[in-house]
Structure formats: structure tokens, C-alpha cells
Amino acid sequence: xxxxxxxxxxxxxxxxxxxxxxxxxxxxxxxxxxxxxxxxxxxxxxxxxxxxxxxxxxxxxxxxxxxxxxxxxxxxxxxxxxxxxxxxxxxxxxxxxxxxxxxxxxxxxxxxxxxxxxxxxxxxxxxxxxxxxxxxxxxxxxxxxxxxxxxxxxxxxxxxxxxxxxxxxxxxxxxxxxxxxxxxxxxxxxxxxxxxxxxxxxxxxxxxxxxxxxxxxxxxxxxxxxxxxxxxxxxxxxxxxxxxx
Numbered sequence: 001x002x003x004x005x006x007x008x009x010x011x012x013x014x015x016x017x018x019x020x021x022x023x024x025x026x027x028x029x030x031x032x033x034x035x036x037x038x039x040x041x042x043x044x045x046x047x048x049x050x051x052x053x054x055x056x057x058x059x060x061x062x063x064x065x066x067x068x069x070x071x072x073x074x075x076x077x078x079x080x081x082x083x084x085x086x087x088x089x090x091x092x093x094x095x096x097x098x099x100x101x102x103x104x105x106x107x108x109x110x111x112x113x114x115x116x117x118x119x120x121x122x123x124x125x126x127x128x129x130x131x132x133x134x135x136x137x138x139x140x141x142x143x144x145x146x147x148x149x150x151x152x153x154x155x156x157x158x159x160x161x162x163x164x165x166x167x168x169x170x171x172x173x174x175x176x177x178x179x180x181x182x183x184x185x186x187x188x189x190x191x192x193x194x195x196x197x198x199x200x201x202x203x204x205x206x207x208x209x210x211x212x213x214x215x216x217x218x219x220x221x222x223x224x225x226x227x228x229x230x231x232x233x234x235x236x237x238x239x240x241x242x243x244x245x
Contacts, residue, residue, distance in 0.1 A: 080094070083133065
């Protein structure tokens with residue numbers, strides 16, 4: 001009997017456990033950590049407001065370390081006299097030819113002359129000399145590009161002094177000089193001459209024109225030239241004796 005009872009007890013169907021009812025609250029997706037709800041005491045943060053659109057601040061313009069002044073003009077246009085009247089000793093290609101070759105008219109070593117001239121200007125810029133003057137023809141933008149690039153690399157402004165003198169006046173003066181440039185060379189140089197522009201990188205352009213006289217005079221005795229100034233901010237009259245030069 002006992003054995004039968006045991007069999008009956010063991011033959012009873014097992015009661016299965018029912019799963020706990022699932023919560024209908026939405027689950028948070030992401031890291032798996034539930035954010036506190038308002039009932040749990042969490043404070044809701046205000047949404048950030050978009051920043052008001054306005055003009056971006058303009059960075060202050062960096063002050064230049066100094067100025068490089070390039071003379072631009074034909075032989076006989078008055079460049080050397082213009083510097084001499086103002087008591088300025090420029091870096092001159094003619095002076096270098098005299099120092100290097102004992103001949104101011106030497107033209108065979110142009111590369112050596114101007115590489116030495118560039119070296120001297122670089123030395124002055126390294127020494128942070130405030131005013132630096134270059135006395136050469138500088139006829140075309142290509143010839144002026146190297147000077148402008150060097151000056152800007154050292155943080156210097158570049159000014160141009162353009163001698164807008166008719167080629168006939170330059171050739172007449174050239175005939176009276178002890179170092180005369182051949183006339184065919186003068187004509188070729190006149191064809192290469194291009195006025196400076198702000199697109200090249202100049203911050204100021206000075207235009208020098210000769211006063212009308214009955215006869216052109218030699219460069220050493222040329223009359224005081226009329227000058228005017230143009231800057232990137234506009235054009236204004238320039239005094240006969242500029243204070244900057």
C-alpha cells in the first residue's frame with residue numbers, strides 16, 4: 001500500500017511557475033542605466049538657447065616691423081638724386097658694381113650683383129632696421145616680386161617710389177652722364193617698365209613726376225620733382241618734401 005501511495009504521489013502532475021508580469025514602462029536604450037524620473041526627484045534642465053548670430057570679431061592688424069622702399073624707374077629718371085636730396089643712403093646696384101668690379105657700368109654679372117644686394121637687405125631685416133631703401137630699376141613685377149616676398153616674410157611693409165618720367169627725358173639725361181647706357185638698351189628697358197600696383201603687395205605707392213622745364217637737365221642737377229602718394233585707402237596729395245622719406 002505504501003508503495004502504491006508513493007507511486008500516486010510521484011505521479012501527480014508538477015505545477016509550473018508562472019513568469020512574473022512584465023512592466024509596461026518604456027525601457028531606456030543606450031548604456032542600460034535608467035535615468036531618474038520626475039517621481040524620483042530628478043530636476044529637468046532647461047534646453048540651451050541658440051547663440052544669437054552676430055558679426056565675428058575682427059582680429060587686430062599686426063603692426064609691421066618696418067618698411068622696405070623700392071625705387072622704380074629708368075636710368076636717368078632721378079632715383080639717385082631723389083635719395084640724395086633726402087640724405088638717404090640706399091642699397092644701390094650701381095654702388096655694388098663699383099665695389100665688386102671697380103666699374104659702375106659692369107653688366108656681365110647681374111646675378112651676382114643682385115644676389116649680393118638681396119643678401120644685404122636680408123641682413124638689415126634680420127637686424128630689424130626700421131627703414132630700408134633699394135635703389136635699382138625694378139622695372140617689372142617679376143623683378144620686384146623677390147623684394148616684396150622677402151619683406152613680407154620678415155613682417156615688413158613695402159612702399160614703391162615710381163619715377164614716372166618720359167623716356168625722352170631719361171635719354172637726354174643719359175647722354176650727359178659719365179656712365180651712359182646705350183640707347184638701344186634704354187629703349188628695351190622702357191618697353192619692360194610697368195607701373196607698380198597694390199596687387200603686387202605694396203601698401204603705399206609714391207609717384208614722382210618731373211616739373212616741366214625748357215630743357216631737360218642732367219640727373220645730378222635735376223630740379224625737385226613733383227610727388228604724389230597713393231595708398232590702399234585712397235589717393236591723397238603728397239608734399240614736395242615728404243616727412244617719411
